Amino acid sequence: MNIVVLVKLVPDLVEELEIDSSGATLDTTFMRMIINEPDEHALEQAIILKEREGGEVTVLGPAIEDIDGVLFTAFAKGSDRLIKLVDGFELEVNNHALARAFTSVIRELNPDLVLTGVQAHNDLDGSLGPLVAEYLGMSYVGYVSGVTSSGDKLTVRKEYPGGLIGEMEVAIPAVLGIQSAEQPPRYVAISKVRQAMKTATIDEQTLTELDPSGGPTVSQMFQPQVGERAEMIEGDIDQIAAKLVELFGDLGVV
Amino acid sequence: MGDNIYVVIEHLQGQVSEISYVMLAAGRALASGIGGELVAILLGHQAQNLAGDLAADRVLYMDDPALAEFTPDAYQLALAELIKTDTPRAVLLGDTSVGAEVAGALSVRLEIPLVSRCSSVHAKEGTPKFVSQICGGKIMAEGDLPGPTALVTMVPGDFKAEEGQSDQPAEVTSIPAPSFDDLKVTLKQYIEPEVGDVDISTEPILIAVGRGIQQEANLELAEELAAALGGTICASRPVVDQGWLPISRLVGKSGKSVKPKLFLAIGISGAPEHVEAVTGSETIIAINTDPAAPIFDIAKYGANVDLFELVPALTEQLQGS
Ligand SMILES: Cc1cc2nc3c(=O)[nH]c(=O)nc-3n(C[C@H](O)[C@H](O)[C@H](O)COP(=O)(O)OP(=O)(O)OC[C@H]3O[C@@H](n4cnc5c(N)ncnc54)[C@H](O)[C@@H]3O)c2cc1C
Numbered sequence: 395m396n397i398v399v400l401v402k403l404v405p406d407l408v409e410e411l412e413i414d415s416s417g418a419t420l421d422t423t424f425m426r427m428i429i430n431e432p433d434e435h436a437l438e439q440a441i442i443l444k445e446r447e448g449g450e451v452t453v454l455g456p457a458i459e460d461i462d463g464v465l466f467t468a469f470a471k472g473s474d475r476l477i478k479l480v481d482g483f484e485l486e487v488n489n490h491a492l493a494r495a496f497t498s499v500i501r502e503l504n505p506d507l508v509l510t511g512v513q514a515h516n517d518l519d520g521s522l523g524p525l526v527a528e529y530l531g532m533s534y535v536g537y538v539s540g541v542t543s544s545g546d547k548l549t550v551r552k553e554y555p556g557g558l559i560g561e562m563e564v565a566i567p568a569v570l571g572i573q574s575a576e577q578p579p580r581y582v583a584i585s586k587v588r589q590a591m592k593t594a595t596i597d598e599q600t601l602t603e604l605d606p607s608g609g610p611t612v613s614q615m616f617q618p619q620v621g622e623r624a625e626m627i628e629g630d631i632d633q634i635a636a637k638l639v640e641l642f643g644d645l646g647v648v
Numbered sequence: 649m650g651d652n653i654y655v656v657i658e659h660l661q662g663q664v665s666e667i668s669y670v671m672l673a674a675g676r677a678l679a680s681g682i683g684g685e686l687v688a689i690l691l692g693h694q695a696q697n698l699a700g701d702l703a704a705d706r707v708l709y710m711d712d713p714a715l716a717e718f719t720p721d722a723y724q725l726a727l728a729e730l731i732k733t734d735t736p737r738a739v740l741l742g743d744t745s746v747g748a749e750v751a752g753a754l755s756v757r758l759e760i761p762l763v764s765r766c767s768s769v770h771a772k773e774g775t776p777k778f779v780s781q782i783c784g785g786k787i788m789a790e791g792d793l794p795g796p797t798a799l800v801t802m803v804p805g806d807f808k809a810e811e812g813q814s815d816q817p818a819e820v821t822s823i824p825a826p827s828f829d830d831l832k833v834t835l836k837q838y839i840e841p842e843v844g845d846v847d848i849s850t851e852p853i854l855i856a857v858g859r860g861i862q863q864e865a866n867l868e869l870a871e872e873l874a875a876a877l878g879g880t881i882c883a884s885r886p887v888v889d890q891g892w893l894p895i896s897r898l899v900g901k902s903g904k905s906v907k908p909k910l911f912l913a914i915g916i917s918g919a920p921e922h923v924e925a926v927t928g929s930e931t932i933i934a935i936n937t938d939p940a941a942p943i944f945d946i947a948k949y950g951a952n953v954d955l956f957e958l959v960p961a962l963t964e965q966l967q968g969s
Pocket residue numbers: 432512513537573857858859860861883884885886887898899900901902903904914915916917918919920921922935936937938941953954955956
């Protein structure tokens with residue numbers, strides 16, 4: 395099976411996020427971008443499928459920040475081909491623009507299956523998968539946590555709330571939005587990534603124009619203030635623990 | 649026409665999903681702000697009874713065997729024609745396993761804009777607005793709802809489900825279904841979740857562990873605390889994805905909603921997908937090293953410390969008391 399995996403980079407939420415002076419966008423000066431976590435699951439699912447059924451995995455990402463690192467890591471994990479989309483990308487490119495950019499490249503690759511993360515935490519104009527699927531004229535199923543293939547059909551496990559699974563049959567070619575891979579994403583040692591940097595090549599595809607139409611325009615960003623913030627318990631560790639024990643008593647749980 | 653707000657009703661296994669009522673409440677705020685009608689769209693098969701408590705001005709009901717259960721292709725086909733001819737000002741769908749994929753396809757197919765992860769839609773001086781919750785709940789993004797018809801996917805938060813329920817049934821109009829030949833996705837079966845050893849949705853004391861716990865072996869710390877407190881362990885998604893706890897212990901959008909007396913969140917950031925399922929808790933206490941963690945926005949009490957220091961100390965004091 396010929397599989398294409400789409401990856402997107404998103405702000406690392408471990409770092410503090412700042413809004414820039416325009417008030418309408420994130421300040422990217424100190425922002426660290428990392429691979430979207432569900433995309434890591436999409437990559438894992440692709441490699442599992444390849445190991446099970448043969449084929450080739452191509453990973454595609456926009457050329458921003460450390461995309462090379464992300465792609466070489468994907469190679470070290472077992473993917474075969476790396477492509478980055480060059481030009482015009484700003485950190486805040488919207489998904490409609492990204493989907494159109496990806497689509498032109500995916501068409502050339504003629505895949506049986508396109509996998510991407512079901513969503514990213516900074517999606518403002520829908521998630522990438524359904525947009526790409528519709529541009530390609532393929533079916534889409536999202537919230538997927540398991541894929542098996544049989545000939546020209548896939549059987550996928552689609553997640554509904556409460557752990558309910560809808561088992562769906564999907565004709566290929568198709569795009570799937572992966573929620574979780576069948577197994578947790580594998581770990582690769584840094585030494586293997588370094589080796590990939592020496593042996594693998596990243597193809598570049600140059601794009602002309604990124605068109606953001608289809609997404610909203612943000613006029614203002616702010617940090618949420620839902621009611622009051624928690625009452626913070628201060629002190630050293632033992633004092634905090636003692637205060638908590640007292641609180642548990644007040645709540646009647648001990 | 650152009651001022652009406654459509655809400656696509658989600659239902660699963662014969663039950664209207666809570667997000668549908670939340671959307672009706674939000675849709676009402678928007679519709680009354682711009683002087684339009686609130687219209688519920690119900691797609692299904694022999695499902696007209698589901699319209700009974702929808703707080704809408706009208707219900708448009710499309711019946712077809714192909715709509716008996718949700719599949720993305722059938723929903724997309726059903727909605728595309730309707731939206732194209734009626735041109736409502738906005739169409740609200742859930743930011744869920746149902747709404748999210750339908751909205752994306754419709755945006756491309758009909759060439760109309762899409763705004764996702766919205767916690768609110770409303771009107772300010774007659775102008776429709778959205779508020780979207782991004783970056784794991786750390787950032788809110790606000791703007792004018794794009795036109796002429798905006799697709800909106802909604803997350804729970806700002807509106808209460810009860811406000812979308814009514815004991816006066818709205819008028820139901822049947823609308824014709826398009827042809828559903830050649831669907832490429834079919835539902836084979838539902839697989840019910842495995843029943844766990846405990847039902848976390850009814851447990852009174854929950855110790856919830858998140859990625860801050862770092863490794864499976866460290867779960868023992870939380871288990872000791874739970875034993876000392878007489879509570880039950882549950883978790884955020886990354887912990888369950890690693891296989892450290894079964895899905896029956898998952899709290900959140902894809903897991904269970906909980907309403908304990910005490911919800912003690914340890915090393916959980918408070919992403920919207922997690923938070924939406926814990927707000928029914930009587931008291932939330934959070935332990936997190938990140939002072940900006942969104943979990944502190946919903947917790948009553950917080951401790952901004954390392955769980956690996958606090959949890960053992962807390963267990964010890966509880967055992968001693
Ligand atoms: C479609 C979809 C559905 C989802 N459904 C769910 C769901 O049902 N339930 C769910 O939980 N998630 C769900 N998620 C995932 C969700 O988006 C978040 O990724 C997840 O909730 C984050 O889990 P976390 O808080 O444990 O991890 P993180 O966000 O990584 O947070 C870890 C926290 O631990 C803190 N920490 C680290 N070390 C320590 C320490 N030593 N002491 C104290 N604190 C520490 C950090 O400051 C951080 O705040 C879903 C995602 C998607 C895309």
